[in-house]
Amino acid sequence: MSDRTKERPVAAPTAFAGRGGPPHMRLGDKIERPKNAGFVIGRLWGYVAAHRGALIAASLIVAASSGLDLCGPYLMSRAIDKGILQHNLHVLALICALMLVAYVLSAALNWSQNYLMAAAALRIVSDLRADLFQKMQHL
DSSP states (O other), X not given: OOTTTSOOOOOOOOSSSTTOSOXXXXXXXXXXXXXXXXXXXXXXXXXXXXXXXXXXXXXXXXXXXXXXXXXHHHHHHHIIIIIITTTOHHHHHHHHHHHHHHHHHHHHHHHHHHHHHHHHHHHHHHHHHXXXXXXXXXX
């Protein structure tokens, strides 16, 4: 009988479904912590600092997007006070157009912030993997 036709032994079920979950979440396992957390943070910060331009741009975009998000309620109050209560349809249409522009710009800024952060995170992880691969090749 060949090796392919033999039945493989079935592993005993674990406390969690699947493979038992991530190592740090298994019951009874101790959480391993780095001996020098500051050193580890410093090394990781080196990878993050290499992409500081994208992270600074994303931070500025967050600030601009938050400002535009705050324009919506303000414009709504102005639309009610100046447009609806005073029966001025021209002002109401103008404020509604401004609200539409503010919400569209806010959505575009949110999308660009998400894109920048995801791209930076992928590049950071790629750099980490490349350095790890180089280290493994050197060993």
